[in-house]
Amino acid sequence: MVPVETPYVAVDLDVLDRNVRSMAASATARGLALRPHAKTHKTIEIARRQLEQGAAGLTVATVREAEIFADGGAGDLFIAYPVWPSPERARRLRALAERVALRLGVDSAESADALARAVGPLDVLVEVDSGHHRSGVQPHEAKGLAEAAARAGHRVLGIFTFPGHGYGPGSQPQAALDEARALAGADPGAGVRSGGSTPTAGLAGAGPLTEIRPGVYVFNDAQQVELGTCDFDAVALTVAATVVSRTGNRAIVDAGSKILGADRLAWATGFGRLPDFPEARVAALSEHHATIEFPDAVPARGDLLRVAPNHVCATVNLVDELVVVSGGGQVDQWRVAARGANT
Amino acid sequence: MVPVETPYVAVDLDVLDRNVRSMAASATARGLALRPHAKTHKTIEIARRQLEQGAAGLTVATVREAEIFADGGAGDLFIAYPVWPSPERARRLRALAERVALRLGVDSAESADALARAVGPLDVLVEVDSGHHRSGVQPHEAKGLAEAAARAGHRVLGIFTFPGHGYGPGSQPQAALDEARALAGADPGAGVRSGGSTPTAGLAGAGPLTEIRPGVYVFNDAQQVELGTCDFDAVALTVAATVVSRTGNRAIVDAGSKILGADRLAWATGFGRLPDFPEARVAALSEHHATIEFPDAVPARGDLLRVAPNHVCATVNLVDELVVVSGGGQVDQWRVAARGANT
Numbered sequence: 001m002v003p004v005e006t007p008y009v010a011v012d013l014d015v016l017d018r019n020v021r022s023m024a025a026s027a028t029a030r031g032l033a034l035r036p037h038a039k040t041h042k043t044i045e046i047a048r049r050q051l052e053q054g055a056a057g058l059t060v061a062t063v064r065e066a067e068i069f070a071d072g073g074a075g076d077l078f079i080a081y082p083v084w085p086s087p088e089r090a091r092r093l094r095a096l097a098e099r100v101a102l103r104l105g106v107d108s109a110e111s112a113d114a115l116a117r118a119v120g121p122l123d124v125l126v127e128v129d130s131g132h133h134r135s136g137v138q139p140h141e142a143k144g145l146a147e148a149a150a151r152a153g154h155r156v157l158g159i160f161t162f163p164g165h166g167y168g169p170g171s172q173p174q175a176a177l178d179e180a181r182a183l184a185g186a187d188p189g190a191g192v193r194s195g196g197s198t199p200t201a202g203l204a205g206a207g208p209l210t211e212i213r214p215g216v217y218v219f220n221d222a223q224q225v226e227l228g229t230c231d232f233d234a235v236a237l238t239v240a241a242t243v244v245s246r247t248g249n250r251a252i253v254d255a256g257s258k259i260l261g262a263d264r265l266a267w268a269t270g271f272g273r274l275p276d277f278p279e280a281r282v283a284a285l286s287e288h289h290a291t292i293e294f295p296d297a298v299p300a301r302g303d304l305l306r307v308a309p310n311h312v313c314a315t316v317n318l319v320d321e322l323v324v325v326s327g328g329g330q331v332d333q334w335r336v337a338a339r340g341a342n343t
Numbered sequence: 344m345v346p347v348e349t350p351y352v353a354v355d356l357d358v359l360d361r362n363v364r365s366m367a368a369s370a371t372a373r374g375l376a377l378r379p380h381a382k383t384h385k386t387i388e389i390a391r392r393q394l395e396q397g398a399a400g401l402t403v404a405t406v407r408e409a410e411i412f413a414d415g416g417a418g419d420l421f422i423a424y425p426v427w428p429s430p431e432r433a434r435r436l437r438a439l440a441e442r443v444a445l446r447l448g449v450d451s452a453e454s455a456d457a458l459a460r461a462v463g464p465l466d467v468l469v470e471v472d473s474g475h476h477r478s479g480v481q482p483h484e485a486k487g488l489a490e491a492a493a494r495a496g497h498r499v500l501g502i503f504t505f506p507g508h509g510y511g512p513g514s515q516p517q518a519a520l521d522e523a524r525a526l527a528g529a530d531p532g533a534g535v536r537s538g539g540s541t542p543t544a545g546l547a548g549a550g551p552l553t554e555i556r557p558g559v560y561v562f563n564d565a566q567q568v569e570l571g572t573c574d575f576d577a578v579a580l581t582v583a584a585t586v587v588s589r590t591g592n593r594a595i596v597d598a599g600s601k602i603l604g605a606d607r608l609a610w611a612t613g614f615g616r617l618p619d620f621p622e623a624r625v626a627a628l629s630e631h632h633a634t635i636e637f638p639d640a641v642p643a644r645g646d647l648l649r650v651a652p653n654h655v656c657a658t659v660n661l662v663d664e665l666v667v668v669s670g671g672g673q674v675d676q677w678r679v680a681a682r683g684a685n686t
Contacts, residue, residue, distance in 0.1 A: 005431055005686040039630060061631045081631060084587045084597070084645055088348055107588050110644050134632055135588040135595050164629070244427045245450050245478040252478050254427070258660050259685050262605040286507070287382060287656055288404045288424060288685070289477055301453050302427055313630055317601050318660070320683060340663060342602050342631070343348040 004330065006242040006304065007255035009319050011334075013326040015236035016218060017049065023201065023217050024053040031206040035059050035078060035194065037215030040313045042338035043322060044072035046218060057101070059213045063092050064341035066102070072337060076101040078194075080160060080213065082111055082127060082135050089343070090118035097122060103157055107135050109148035116152035124154045125192060130182035131175065132164035142186035158192025158210070159183060166199040169227065169267050176200040180208035199229050221312035222273035223265065232275040237322075238306035239272075239315065241290065243299050251298050253305055256288040260307060261314025272307045282307065347673065349585040349647065350598035352662050354677075356669040358579035359561060360392065366544065366560050367396040374549040378402050378421060378537065380558030383656045385681035386665060387415035389561060400444070402556045406435050407684035409445070415680060419444040421537075423503060423556065425454055425470060425478050432686070433461035440465060446500055450478045452491035459495035467497045468535060473525035474518065475507035485529035501535025501553070502526060509542040512570065512610050519543040523551035542572050564655035565616035566608065575618040580665075581649035582615075582658065584633065586642050594641050596648055599631040603650060604657025615650045625650065 027034035033056040038047050047058055047069055057076030060066045066077045077096075082105050085093065096102055097119070106112045107127040115122060126145050129136035137145050146156045161182050166175030179200060183193040184207075196204055196212030198220075204212050216223075219237035220230045241255035260272050262285065270282035271290060284291035290307065299305060309315040316322070317339055324332035370377040376399040381390055390401055390412055400419030403409045409420045420439075425448050428436065439445055440462070449455045450470040458465055469488050472479035480488050489499045504525050509518030522543060526536040527550075539547055539555030541563075547555050559566075562580035563573045584598035603615055605628065613625035614633060627634035633650065642648060652658040659665070660682055667675035 005429060007685050081597075082587045082595075084585050086348060086585070108644065111587070114645070134627065134629060134634060242427050242429070244425045244454070252425075254424075255685075257604075257606065257657060258683075261600075262607075262654075262657060263600065264605075284477065286477060291477060301451065302457070311605075314600060314605060318683065319685075340601075340661065342350050342598075342662075 004323050006240050007259045008240050008323050009259070009315060010238055010240050010306070010325050011219070011322045012236045013324050013331060015234060016046070019218050019220065019234060019236055020049050020053050023214060024055065026202065027212060028054065030204070032204065032209060033211040035211055035213050036218070037080070037213050038069055038338070039065060040215035040316065041218055042316055042336045042341065043334050044069070044337050045334045047072060047074055050218070056211070059215070062341055062343060063089055063096065064343045065338045066096055067092065068338040068341055070096060070100045074100065078103045078125070080105050080162070082107040083115070084111060085115050085118035087118065093119045093122070105160065106145070106149055107137055109145060112145070112149040112152045112154060116154060121153040121155065123157050124149050125158050125160045125194065126156065128159050128161045128182050128186045130161040130163050130195070131178040132162055134162070134164065136161060139182045139186035158194065159186050160192070160194035163195060163197055163200050166197055167223070167227070167265060172199045172203060172227070176203035180205065184208040198224060199227055202229070216312055219312045222308045222310045223268065225273055225308070226268060232278065235275055235308045237312050237315065238275065238308050241305050241307055243301050243303045243305065246298050246301060249293055249295070249298060250283070251292050251294065253290050253292060253307070254288060255290050255307055256286050258287045259315065259318050260285065260290065260309040261311055261318060263311035263314050268310055272309050274305060275308055276306055347666050349583050350602045351583050351666050352602070352658060353581055353583050353649070353668050354562070354665045355579045356667050356674060358577060359389070362561050362563065362577060362579055363392050363396050366557060367398065369545060370555055371397065373547070375547065375552060376554040378554055378556050379561070380423070380556050381412055381681070382408060383558035383659065384561055385659055385679045385684065386677050387412070387680050388677045390415060390417055393561070399554070402558070405684055405686060406432055406439065407686045408681045409439055410435065411681040411684055413439060413443045417443065421446045421468070423448050423505070425450040426458070427454060428458050428461035430461065436462045448503065449488070449492055450480055452488060455488070455492040455495045455497060459497060464496040464498065466500050467492050468501050468503045468537065469499065471502050471504045471525050471529045473504040473506050473538070474521040475505055477505070477507065479504060482525045482529035501537065502529050503535070503537035506538060506540055506543050509540055510566070510570070510608060515542045515546060515570070519546035523548065527551040541567060542570055559655055562655045565651045565653045566611065568616055568651070569611060575621065578618055578651045580655050580658070581618065581651050584648050584650055586644050586646045586648065589641050589644060592637055592641060593626070594635050594637065596633050596635060596650070597631060598633055598650055599629050601630045602658065602661050603628065603633065603652040604654055604661060606654035606657050611653055615652050618649055618651055
């Protein structure tokens with residue numbers, strides 16, 4: 001392995017494996033299928049670990065992600081997105097449906113019709129808005145849309161939602177309740193009722209839900225720590241950075257938004273957190289600088305620091321390789337196979 | 344050329360060339376050297392256009408960017424960053440200094456000493472803080488640092504600053520004034536006084552400054568439009584996106600933070616702007632969804648929209664290729680050679 005220079009993304013294999021096993025066990029204990037969202041890790045080696053631990057299949061966000069994970073051996077893929085079929089994308093969807101068990105999100109009769117015309121009959125799930133107000137129909141509209149999709153020729157496997165409004169301090173219980181109500185209230189009579197984000201995944205109960213689709217849990221991140229979803233010892237991914245400058249109570253490291261990502265929700269305390277310095281705050285972020293404030297001693301120039309990004313999905317998508325560490329040393333290097341797979 | 348699917352990054356060649364020529368002419372007219380920051384475009388073809396139009400050299404943020412632009416034919420490179428020399432990075436800096444005219448930023452006697460020990464004598468510029476409060480010494484400390492760097496064996500070519508506090512509504516005149524004062528006040532007697540960001544580049548005058556280093560101007564972006572630095576007709580780069588969902592006055596497109604970037608300064612009206620719909624606002628952003636509010640008619644599912652990102656440097660770093668368009672059609676495809684070049 002070549003010498004790795006900062007900034008780089010390090011994944012602690014032991015923490016990762018614990019996170020993968022623990023979510024799998026928790027889903028099984030509740031009688032829920034686990035279909036992890038692979039947009040978080042974009043990495044074949046991690047998908048395999050999830051499937052080996054009993055995941056029912058993978059969730060992805062784009063057709064390109066589906067193609068890459070299919071190439072990597074995944075046989076059951078859900079594109080949880082209201083894909084619009086351009087002619088080229090329709091061709092790709094057809095090719096994909098021939099080699100894996102493929103399911104697709106729909107959130108309008110118009111897109112169900114367009115998919116049927118351009119691609120042919122597909123297995124689909126109707127997307128329901130449970131309070132995040134992004135895509136998806138209102139729960140009372142789900143039955144009508146399911147009927148329209150069936151009329152267009154599709155097989156309607158069920159419904160799904162993303163309770164993204166659980167990404168706020170203390171909002172997880174309400175978001176989980178909204179999710180359960182939306183799925184229970186919308187059920188068009190089909191089988192699958194799929195929900196789940198990492199903040200609400202632990203609160204979901206069988207009955208209203210049959211399946212959860214958390215993504216971030218494999219790595220966790222500063223947002224999950226600050227939401228209270230996990231502790232620092234469950235954070236598997238950090239960016240290794242070198243102190244390049246310092247002044248007063250601040251150190252500047254060589255990891256900026258081009259590796260940490262620029263995500264910052266309004267309630268976040270900064271642009272990331274330092275597991276080894278829980279009281280430190282990442283006060284400012286440029287493309288290649290993070291300004292970190294320390295309450296006590298400031299690290300020296302040349303020191304190596306570990307920064308947990310706010311939103312790990314953004315970080316992974318910024319690098320080609322994950323440096324896999326265990327027991328303090330590098331043990332492997334994994335390619336981010338689906339980096340940039342936006343189409 | 345293969346069919347391009349949304350979301351993709353489109354660069355209007357005519358607008359790009361106009362931006363490149365116009366900044367070059369403006370710098371020349373003021374007697375200023377232009378050393379554009381190549382971290383914005385990370386693309387050999389665009390660097391060549393800047394150098395052909397009279398740029399004195401290129402600015403980069405990392406050693407890896409310098410290596411890539413050197414491979415692409417650039418012969419004069421300024422790493423405007425307080426690089427800390429790990430052994431491997433020192434080896435790379437030595438190799439680079441042997442094949443191009445290389446200059447490096449320093450902002451402490453400690454880093455000047457470390458560079459001298461690990462790499463050997465270099466051409467350096469002392470970084471001065473003109474009000475952005477990130478890295479750099481205070482103006483009155485510049486002379487002492489220049490002397491320390493010279494004692495360590497380096498050739499001190501001058502001083503530089505980044506007036507990043509010009510990224511606020513109405514703050515450009517003050518930031519440009521701060522920049523001029525800091526550079527004039529800090530001058531350690533050497534030649535180069537280098538400043539300039541895109542918001543302040545047009546306000547910089549010869550005398551206090553000898554050189555400007557704007558980056559964003561080649562493309563411009565929603566931030567520059569909202570700061571008043573440029574109009575929509577000077578925005579050369581947009582993300583092409585397809586409407587995949589709609590409800591009420593909102594359309595959802597398939598370009599999210601994984602292609603637009605998540606940058607959003609506090610004063611921004613949203614997560615990007617639509618040059619063809621100046622009244623529309625990008626109200627929310629997920630990884631693969633942008634929620635766009637329209638005051639009047641909402642585009643239909645399947646429609647293609649152009650979104651100017653808030654911060655174009657982030658966008659370019661998220662893709663492998665720029666789709667080059669002119670007169671409404673694709674004319675070329677350029678590789679983002681330095682994408683992810685963080686080390």
